[in-house]
Amino acid sequence: MIDDGxxxxxxxxxxxxxxxxxxxxxxxxxFGGIDQKMVKAG
Incomplete structure (x- = not known):
């Protein structure tokens, strides 16, 4: 990030x-396993 901005x-x-x-x-x-999927809010 420093080199490329x-x-x-x-x-x-x-x-x-x-x-x-x-x-x-x-x-x-x-504790139980966590399984998350990235979804759009809204």
Whole structure:
């Protein structure tokens, strides 16, 4: 961004998904998984 004056890597786009899950050191899930899809507001 400093060299180009703007972001040169792709960011999330509508329709992209993000999935995540937190686990304790022994592998036990801390809470249920999260699965989000980017959608337009409104």
């Amino acid at each position: 703007e972001a040169s890597t792709g960011l999330m786009r509508f329709g992209d998904r993000v999935q995540r899950e937190a686990k304790l050191p022994d592998g036990t899930p801390l």
